[in-house]
Amino acid sequence: MKKILSIILAGLAFFGINKATAEEINMTGKKVLVVYFSRTGEQYSVGNITEGNTAIIAKMIADKTKGDLFEVKLKNDTYPAAYKALTEVALSEKKANARPEIAENVTNFADYDVVFIGSPNWWSDMPMALYTFMEANDWSGKIVAPFVTHEGSGLSSIPSKIKTATGTEMLDGLAIYGHVAQNEREQAKENVLNWLNKLGF
Ligand SMILES: Cc1cc2nc3c(=O)[nH]c(=O)nc-3n(C[C@H](O)[C@H](O)[C@H](O)COP(=O)(O)O)c2cc1C
Numbered sequence: 471m472k473k474i475l476s477i478i479l480a481g482l483a484f485f486g487i488n489k490a491t492a493e494e495i496n497m498t499g500k501k502v503l504v505v506y507f508s509r510t511g512e513q514y515s516v517g518n519i520t521e522g523n524t525a526i527i528a529k530m531i532a533d534k535t536k537g538d539l540f541e542v543k544l545k546n547d548t549y550p551a552a553y554k555a556l557t558e559v560a561l562s563e564k565k566a567n568a569r570p571e572i573a574e575n576v577t578n579f580a581d582y583d584v585v586f587i588g589s590p591n592w593w594s595d596m597p598m599a600l601y602t603f604m605e606a607n608d609w610s611g612k613i614v615a616p617f618v619t620h621e622g623s624g625l626s627s628i629p630s631k632i633k634t635a636t637g638t639e640m641l642d643g644l645a646i647y648g649h650v651a652q653n654e655r656e657q658a659k660e661n662v663l664n665w666l667n668k669l670g671f
Contacts, residue, residue: 496670497671501583502538502586503540503576503585504585504588505585506542507588508588508590509522511550511556512556513652516653523619524617526652527617527644530659530662531617531666534663535671542572542603544571545570545572560593564592564593564598569598570598570599571602572603576607583612584614586614587614588619589616589628591621591624591645595631596631601635604632604635609636609637609638613638614633615643616628616641617643617644618646619645619646619648619651620647620648625643644665646658
């Protein structure tokens with residue numbers, strides 16, 4: 471019985487250990503980077519947009535946390551602007567577990583303590599370029615907070631995919647509807663600020 475109990479406790483400790491809470495982390499003086507991937511062009515439920523949904527949220531986060539913004543862009547961006555065509559390309563890249571080359575990396579990545587990673591939900595996953603970015607950097611000692619824009623799927627398992635790719639401590643993620651980010655900015659901002667407040671910002 472004692473043995474079973476200690477196995478259960480060890481299991482709980484294992485699963486709980488990487489979930490950092492705001493009480494455990496003092497964000498004062500922490501250097502923040504807000505990394506995101508986002509598309510303009512035709513997008514589900516919002517039509518043709520000139521600023522991507524995730525980009526809008528990323529800027530709100532950078533504003534509040536006084537963080538630096540970094541957009542992950544493709545080196546050769548051949549993605550179609552039309553929504554349906556893009557979903558097909560994205561699905562085949564996901565199936566192939568592709569690593570599209572990115573245009574540039576963050577030069578002073580080592581300087582940052584907290585990294586926000588923002589992604590649109592693409593087929594319950596991230597655009598593969600975000601994996602390219604994550605695998606190109608050394609995440610030791612970083613704290614990561616994920617945020618996702620979507621049209622119904624929420625965070626999916628994106629936080630655990632980020633955790634696997636970076637091996638970092640993870641804060642609770644934010645999921646926000648893309649059309650809210652795009653068309654209901656005050657509501658979006660309120661959600662963002664509430665979430666940041668819970669994280670200690
Ligand atoms: C390729 C692709 C796949 C998508 N797959 C999903 C999905 O599985 N679940 C979902 O809720 N939304 C999905 N969406 C909608 C986007 O997550 C949503 O519109 C998001 O806000 C787009 O962000 P962006 O403007 O920053 O690129 C998908 C959109 C695209 C383009």
